[in-house]
Amino acid sequence: MNEQADGGYRDFQRWRPSVEVAFWVALYTLNAVFNGLVARIDNARTAAWEPWVWESSSALLILLLIPFVKAVERRWPFRFDTWRRSLPWHLLASVAFSLVHVAGMVGLRKLAYGMVDQHYRFGAWWPNFGYEYLKDIRSYFVIVAMICLSRLWLLRQRGEAKLLAAPDDGPPVEPVERPERFLVRKLGKEFLVAAREIEWLQAAGNYVNLRVRGRDYPLRSTMAAIETRLDPARFLRVHRGYFVNLDYLAEIEPLDTGDARLHLRDGAKIPCSRRYRAALRERYGQPAAVE
Known part of the structure; x- marks a missing residue:
């Protein structure tokens, strides 16, 4: 870079x-x-x-x-x-x-x-x-x-990101359906970003912004399409417009509305809606609260 x-x-x-x-x-x-x-x-x-x-x-x-x-x-x-x-x-x-x-x-x-x-x-x-x-x-x-x-x-x-395509000849170097890396183009150069390094993802119109080390890389996709490409053991949908990498989650702050605010290691704060909060609690071994 x-x-x-x-x-x-x-x-x-x-x-x-x-x-x-x-x-x-x-x-x-x-x-x-x-x-x-x-x-x-x-x-x-x-x-x-x-x-x-x-x-x-x-x-x-x-x-x-x-x-x-x-x-x-x-x-x-x-x-x-x-x-x-x-x-x-x-x-x-x-x-x-x-x-x-x-x-x-x-x-x-x-x-x-x-x-x-x-x-x-x-x-x-x-x-x-x-x-x-x-x-x-x-x-x-x-x-x-x-x-x-x-x-x-x-x-x-x-910088823009895109999924690695399958090669014309021979088997792909990694699973194309669930890629381990994304190809990022920025300032005329291309480099690879490991999927595990993506801290969170945010919907932005016809793009999904990949947050990596404090930078956003827009990927031309929808949240529904990218959801099938993410490792469910690592990424969890917490809002209609957000996915979070659980490896970077530092704190869950409950709100009076029943929603939550997620604090990440880089200091970012991400909303977690009530609809997805139960899945987040269950992921950490806590039973969902009875409404």
Whole structure:
């Protein structure tokens, strides 16, 4: 493992929110400048300041709407295996995006024009909104595409795991149905992680995060699919979204709700729902409590 590169990635994670804001601001500032120059050329008879008001008001509203697009994409991830289910929701969200964008930029333009004792005319709402929506749906999906690309890049930097496939010729070196190792790719390098070193697993959409020595490695799988691959003598499901390696379990903290909180050796705390708590007690030779 390249520790210098890994350290650089950790540093980037600390600065990630600021970097993301700076990226979007720079992108739409440049877009507003270029569009403003084109609009100034196309509308030479207008006052010199008007094209800049048009473009800056549009860019500002889009910047304010980016958190909304990110929230929609988190709720309905736009990926190769989910885009068909997610597309209708994103199309609906693009209409809301456009309505807020158009209403907001028209309001800002009216305000700017009013400051110089002029009146801004948007024209008839319906045909003009249709024209604006054609532009806004493109902007909406450009933002979604940028979000997806950044996620793929971060997954590559953070590291991705996959199951070892059976070789083309000869018997597999280990049971493929219940692998003893996972192949991890990180920062352009590949290495093996022993299954026994996985401290816990967490569901994350279409991925399952493998927690290994303080790092998360997303495995493209579902919890139901990975459950059949785990050694039941070592791993136990403790929550709808969590498996824990019992070798790393340090403490079970009962909660008043009937659930529990699991403390692991690395200091992590994992929820244990009432549904799975009985199996955990029985694993350690304690009879399940009578409700």
